[in-house]
Amino acid sequence: MTSIFKALADPTRRQVLQMLRAGPMGAGALAEAFDVSKPTMSAHFAVLVSADLIEAEKSGRTILYRLKMSVLEEALMDFAQVFGLQVTSETPTMPGRIRAKEKS
Amino acid sequence: MTPKFSIRRALLGTALYLLLALAIKKLGPLYLAPETVLRLGGMWIAVPVIVFANALPKSLVPLDRATCDPAIVQAMRRFVARALVLGGIGFVLAYALAPVAIANSLAASLLLIALIAAIVRVVRTVRRIA
Secondary structure, three states: HHHHHHHOOOOHHHHHHHOOOOOOEEEHHHOOOOOOOOHHHHHHHHHHOOOOOOOEEOOOEEEEEEOOOOHHHHHHHHHHHOOOOOOOOOOOOOOOHHHHHOOO | OOOOOOHHHHEEEEEEEHHHHHHHHHHHHHOOOHHHHHHHHHHHHHHHHHHHHHHHOOOOOOHOOOOOOOOHHHHHHHHHHHHHHHHHHHHHHHHHHHHHHHHHHHEEEEEEHHEEEEHHHHHHHHHHOO
16 A cells, blocks of 8 residues: 555656556657656656556567556545645656646 | 465455354344444445455456457446446445435445446447447
8 A cells, every 4th residue: 555655646657647547558658748767767667567556568669558546546646636745755856847737 | 467366365355245244134233223233234235346346447458368449448447447436335325324214225226327327338338349
């Protein structure tokens, strides 16, 4: 449960989960939406995979990520989104593009 | 990744569920008011619905075995899971809060509505895929 809260505490990871609600996406396509380095993005993916919120599947040369959230976990994410839960102590910096979007 | 669910665990969970249901039925009247026993028994019925519906979006079919757009299937699973969880919660709340005389009918109606919504969505998705 702690890993789930840790994963949902970061806005970038929540944004990734929001994007995956539309369907499976490649790691590259997901990374392009954020102004962060690839290793940082990989770290975010690793946290989400270890919390069992997404699943990585190899498709040819690319890695596809799929949403793997229970109803309760989705409700927790929406709760965190609405109330702006942000615990970014051990997470990489927030992406500029998303930050700019949230400011506007 | 090793599977989280095993037959032993499932059997243990089922046994525990039935044991608690039996305890409510047999021991409940000794310590609780008949109305409370009825409410607890009713609420207990919806627990497996909520638990299994909640976990539904977590069971994924490998992409290489997918026969259609995985995004469509994902949306359907999420809708069905949410509908059934809400139906289950409605069932529990009806048994917990509604007057005893109508609790059973209200609970069943709420779960039935959720079930119909889920079936309609599945049928619509299957038609869309076909």
